[in-house]
Amino acid sequence: MGITLEMMGTGSAFAKNYFNNNALLYVNDATIMIDCGITAPAALHKMGKSFGEIDAVIVTHLHADHIGGLEEFAFQMKFLYERKPKIIVPEALLHPLWENSLRAGLEQEGIQSLDCYFEVYPVKEREPFAVTEGLTIEYTQTEHIPGKLSYSLFIGEHTFYSADLQFDLALLEYVHHERKCRTILHDCQLSLPGVVHAGIDQLLTLPTDIQRKIYLMHYGDNMPDFEGKTGEMRFIRQHKTIVIENVES
Numbered sequence: 001m002g003i004t005l006e007m008m009g010t011g012s013a014f015a016k017n018y019f020n021n022n023a024l025l026y027v028n029d030a031t032i033m034i035d036c037g038i039t040a041p042a043a044l045h046k047m048g049k050s051f052g053e054i055d056a057v058i059v060t061h062l063h064a065d066h067i068g069g070l071e072e073f074a075f076q077m078k079f080l081y082e083r084k085p086k087i088i089v090p091e092a093l094l095h096p097l098w099e100n101s102l103r104a105g106l107e108q109e110g111i112q113s114l115d116c117y118f119e120v121y122p123v124k125e126r127e128p129f130a131v132t133e134g135l136t137i138e139y140t141q142t143e144h145i146p147g148k149l150s151y152s153l154f155i156g157e158h159t160f161y162s163a164d165l166q167f168d169l170a171l172l173e174y175v176h177h178e179r180k181c182r183t184i185l186h187d188c189q190l191s192l193p194g195v196v197h198a199g200i201d202q203l204l205t206l207p208t209d210i211q212r213k214i215y216l217m218h219y220g221d222n223m224p225d226f227e228g229k230t231g232e233m234r235f236i237r238q239h240k241t242i243v244i245e246n247v248e249s
């Protein structure tokens with residue numbers, strides 16, 4: 001079963017030249033979104049796509065560049081497309097996602113919970129979850145902001161997706177040696193220091209066999225200044241597809 005990934009955006013939370021760091025996964029006939037930030041509606045429009053093509057959304061954490069587009073997604077799916085997409089959320093984030101983020105906009109007479117808009121799937125960390133045929137994900141809780149829950153993802157058999165993550169050598173060694181991931185999509189902070197994201201200086205200390213697997217994402221508008229200065233790592237570009245799992249693998 002093949003999995004293709006296309007970044008809807010590759011920008012940091014404050015980037016203006018790149019959309020928010022959200023992704024699409026194409027699996028068989030299904031299209032799954034990883035995060036849905038403030039710029040997600042405009043990014044999809046730029047890509048010639050619409051929310052009507054999305055079957056599911058996977059939430060990594062509750063910053064606006066990752067969930068700020070969910071209100072429009074919910075409204076469009078309910079009132080325009082009249083269909084309930086799946087929402088996959090780490091179990092511990094389900095309550096705050098509704099109570100602290102979405103409820104103010106989405107609650108109205110007769111509509112008082114997230115499941116009025118979505119098929120809701122709370123998922124425990126480190127437990128594989130089948131999003132659709134051909135796509136299993138696994139959440140792992142990772143360090144991003146002190147006191148704030150945030151999760152990275154294993155996608156299928158061979159891919160690690162950091163979402164927003166501080167530099168974590170032990171985790172990346174585990175991803176490389178034990179999980180044997182072939183592709184690592186990692187956020188990066190180009191303007192140093194990287195405090196709540198991995199700094200490019202920290203990522204450059206990784207062994208080259210790990211660097212070779214890394215696509216850098218979630219970068220600032222100064223990304224062009226760093227072309228050719230990222231060791232064995234590459235910048236992933238928004239709106240370009242990469243195959244992360246082949247049909248035969």
Ligand SMILES: O=c1ccn([C@@H]2O[C@@H]3COP(=O)(O)O[C@H]3[C@H]2O)c(=O)[nH]1
Nearest residue numbers: 012013014063064065145164195196
């Ligand atoms: O303790 C903090 C909390 C937040 N921030 C900034 O706000 C941004 C929120 O989205 P993000 O997680 O993509 O990136 C974060 C940082 O750019 C920070 O620098 N330090």
Ligand SMILES: [Zn+2]
Nearest residue numbers: 013063065164
């Ligand atoms: Zn972010």
Ligand SMILES: [Zn+2]
Nearest residue numbers: 061063144164
């Ligand atoms: Zn964040």
